[in-house]
Amino acid sequence: MMTELQSASDKLDNKAEDKLVLEDKDGVICNNTASEYLIGIKGDLNQAERLVSDAANNLVCNFRYISKLTGSHHEMVLAIERMVTPEERHSINELLEKQMLIANRIEQELEAVITSLQFGDLVAQLLAHTARQVEMLSDELRGIDRQGSLQGKAEKRALNSTHSSINKAVNEVKNKGKKKPVVQQGMKMGDIELF
Amino acid sequence: MAKTILAVDDSASIRQMVAFTLKGAGYEVIEAVDGQDAFDKASHYQVNLILTDINMPRMDGLKLLELLRKLAQYKNIPILILTTESGDEMKAKGRAAGATGWLVKPFDPKRLLEVIGKVIS
Numbered sequence: 001m002m003t004e005l006q007s008a009s010d011k012l013d014n015k016a017e018d019k020l021v022l023e024d025k026d027g028v029i030c031n032n033t034a035s036e037y038l039i040g041i042k043g044d045l046n047q048a049e050r051l052v053s054d055a056a057n058n059l060v061c062n063f064r065y066i067s068k069l070t071g072s073h074h075e076m077v078l079a080i081e082r083m084v085t086p087e088e089r090h091s092i093n094e095l096l097e098k099q100m101l102i103a104n105r106i107e108q109e110l111e112a113v114i115t116s117l118q119f120g121d122l123v124a125q126l127l128a129h130t131a132r133q134v135e136m137l138s139d140e141l142r143g144i145d146r147q148g149s150l151q152g153k154a155e156k157r158a159l160n161s162t163h164s165s166i167n168k169a170v171n172e173v174k175n176k177g178k179k180k181p182v183v184q185q186g187m188k189m190g191d192i193e194l195f
Numbered sequence: 196m197a198k199t200i201l202a203v204d205d206s207a208s209i210r211q212m213v214a215f216t217l218k219g220a221g222y223e224v225i226e227a228v229d230g231q232d233a234f235d236k237a238s239h240y241q242v243n244l245i246l247t248d249i250n251m252p253r254m255d256g257l258k259l260l261e262l263l264r265k266l267a268q269y270k271n272i273p274i275l276i277l278t279t280e281s282g283d284e285m286k287a288k289g290r291a292a293g294a295t296g297w298l299v300k301p302f303d304p305k306r307l308l309e310v311i312g313k314v315i316s
């Protein structure tokens with residue numbers, strides 16, 4: 001009877017060991033899941049950074065073109081002014097002055113645009129910084145797994161509990177999260193589909 | 196003869212904005228995409244002023260500053276930092292490395308030209 005009891009107890013202990021090993025494996029998967037989830041977030045941040053940079057570069061090209069046109073417009077107004085005969089001067093000069101005023105206003109606005117257009121660099125740096133932090137957090141989670149494999153039973157149990165909480169939190173966020181709303185990698189015009 | 200400025204930034208849009216502003220004011224502009232590129236170009240061409248970002252791949256702005264200040268031809272050439280960084284610690288590092296001035300992005304074209312006009316002479 002005692003032998004049977006001992007045997008049963010051993011089996012239970014073995015089962016508990018098996019469970020612990022299984023939980024450890026779950027734990028490793030849990031942190032890998034969390035880590036992969038964070039890597040996904042990092043990917044989204046990198047995508048956002050590419051979109052912002054792309055948009056900023058496009059805007060800079062547009063800006064340069066507008067600026068070039070403004071310069072041409074300015075020169076054209078001066079050329080017309082030179083061609084005007086003394087008889088026409090009074091009526092045309094008034095129009096040309098208005099044109100020059102508009103050109104000057106456009107140039108002033110373009111100067112202000114130079115400051116605003118730098119948003120791309122600022123946002124890109126901020127996104128890169130956040131992505132680095134997410135990556136560090138992901139590395140830390142993997143580090144906890146590695147540490148866990150070296151610890152004793154009590155620590156493993158505590159770690160399993162933590163893993164379980166992290167797992168639950170990640171899965172909840174994943175389940176609540178909707179499908180990724182932006183898949184574009186650049187600021188080219190989107191596809192058009194007619195039905 | 197127009198003075199030459201080396202504009203260093205890994206952001207293409209910032210380089211273009213800087214170049215646009217400086218060329219509009221009559222300067223010649225050489226662009227570099229990071230510290231290493233800037234160091235190579237500064238070694239090939241003699242420029243009158245360097246305007247550099249801090250956070251860049253391969254070689255950052257502070258390292259570039261240190262290396263340039265070791266070259267005889269760049270000991271007294273103004274080197275301005277144009278960066279998003281505005282912390283005192285970073286500024287102190289820049290100053291210690293030999294920066295002439297520190298401009299925080301985003302820059303205003305008029306103010307940038309004023310500062311450059313002051314230090315380039």
